[in-house]
Amino acid sequence: MDFEISHRDGFARRARLRLAHGVIETPAFMPVGTRGAVKGVTVDELHALGAEVLLANTYHLHLRPGDELIARAGGLHAFMGWDRPIVTDSGGYQVFSLAPRRTLTEAGAVFRSHLDGAEHTLTPESAAEIQARLGSDIAMSFDECASWPATREAADAAMTRTLRWARRGRDRFLQLADDPPAARPRPTPDQVQFGIIQGGTFQDLRDRSVAGTREVGFDGYAIGGLSVGEPVDLMYDVVAHTAAQLPDDRPRYLMGAGTPEDLVESVARGIDLFDCVLPTRNARNGQLFTRTGPLVIKNARYAEDPRPVDPDCGCPTCRRHSRAYLRHLFVAREMNAATLNTLHNLYFYLDTMRRIRKAIEFGTFAEFRRAFLQTFSRRPPSLSLDV
């Protein structure tokens, strides 16, 4: 892995992250391909949109089709036909949010599959093993994410357990790297592993989490446990506070966020990587992002609107189709509605990141940020960071 920062503008960083399967220009947004597919768009379309990296979910792929099967197919890249970088999460978040009848012990999580009820166990060690079999470029350490709101006691317990799990998962990861199973080579020998900072919205817990996770030592660091329901300004405060303590020369990844505003505000606080289901999920629900704010395509006012979703947008959907047509497809429940809406929303996210990167390069990020928030959300830039 190589992480080279070329420009800085305030706390914002413009860098190139070289991974086993290629280079990511950061700050970057990672579309989510939960089960090895970004819902509604093909790999060719993702290439055309300029996506450089995807996130895939360890929990889902472990259950179906199974990481052993994917390993036999040569890893997730070969299996899904995507030859650029992939990040896999640890599966922890999905166990806590999706699996029925889960029990959590110091060893790990025992849970029932939401597909067939079969019992599964996920531990810091097995999460590392599964991700080694998937062969992602970046594997994530197994963590426990406290729900929100959490008492200090609950947030503390989840954070300290995450620290203990970080050590175990890191050890297993390094052991796998040094001593791969003889049976078959790892699909991605140059896989790297990121640690995850927890601690809820308590700054002193975040401090201890950063210190402990840095002590374990990872290739990069993620901020977890945010965008789970807390007020947005509180989230931005935690991001600013936490990012500032992470090593400057390592990529920083804000997990699960967020809105277009979250991207801009978190880049302003030093974040390099993002993933979120928002652009893809909202596309399927008919919410489209534009520079002047979101648009709900099913509204009757669009029934005869000949304009593209966003007249300033260069995406395949806006270049060819009107709001009226997209509304028709959505109302008629045609699956092409999901595809065309997803193409638009992903383009909007990826284009926003391109514009962010350009602004950092030109040293005009503060102006970009102000203008973006003014036109997109019509609220002043967040208060906690005066850039």
Added chain:
Amino acid sequence: MDFEISHRDGFARRARLRLAHGVIETPAFMPVGTRGAVKGVTVDELHALGAEVLLANTYHLHLRPGDELIARAGGLHAFMGWDRPIVTDSGGYQVFSLAPRRTLTEAGAVFRSHLDGAEHTLTPESAAEIQARLGSDIAMSFDECASWPATREAADAAMTRTLRWARRGRDRFLQLADDPPAARPRPTPDQVQFGIIQGGTFQDLRDRSVAGTREVGFDGYAIGGLSVGEPVDLMYDVVAHTAAQLPDDRPRYLMGAGTPEDLVESVARGIDLFDCVLPTRNARNGQLFTRTGPLVIKNARYAEDPRPVDPDCGCPTCRRHSRAYLRHLFVAREMNAATLNTLHNLYFYLDTMRRIRKAIEFGTFAEFRRAFLQTFSRRPPSLSLDV
């Protein structure tokens, strides 16, 4: 409209059909875009597949979003962002197969919308008006399709009514062309209209239908009322018998057929145009066409099969993805399964037509036909036509 036959091989014809929105190389297959969208694939993807013409359904578009709305948007081409030729059916077949509580009189069909129960009327005249508003390149005459099996009496009644309707629909079509409503110009002033031959599987009824429909006089002729359940050899006999009596210098369109075998066998009997939901609908159900026959992707035997669906296929799906991945997507009910399967099946159909056209050009259609049927269906070429 211009229809220029450049090569003949037996009864098979190789021609170029010039319509208001461009040229179709025939014999041609028309993917079905029922509601103004080919389910699962974008216009860009249809272009890349080489589709030159689509079929859209008058019944569906009349009910939603409405042909008046589409006319105000500039016609179906502008509305759906497809600038190549479009054929619209007359709506008759859908009224008989989809609409609840329909009553048929000499005037036309009164039916309830399957969407909201609202009462609608479709007549030979209104079918012409609706299709004029949609602005398709080829409009179809309003017909009554007898169900199968039909008594001679029922087939005769439907055929003679279709003849009377043909005259009325043709008159209205010509009147609209000569005297467009002042309110707004027709989206496609050069629209042409095809008549439909009925008569079930009774050759003498088909004879009378051809004679009567030719007497009315259309720009092209379609064979309707087939592929509705009758034995395939009987269908091929009716196609051969009917096509031979249609004017040589006009395009011949076999409606609603068919299987890859149907395409080859019907080209051998003089057909130029086809439409069918088979490649798209079966794709969504996981049935994939290959040169050696169909493949059901959900079968467990494909769970770890690293090969593309068809090793000889050049489609986007086969170039990038394995059977194992496609099976995973299908089993996981990912919508990308529908898209990737549809891309493959449409490519197979369009490529089959390309190979048919080449064979006719080279005078090798008989060999092509024999080889195709041997590898695809492993049954000897149909008996009724010795080519």
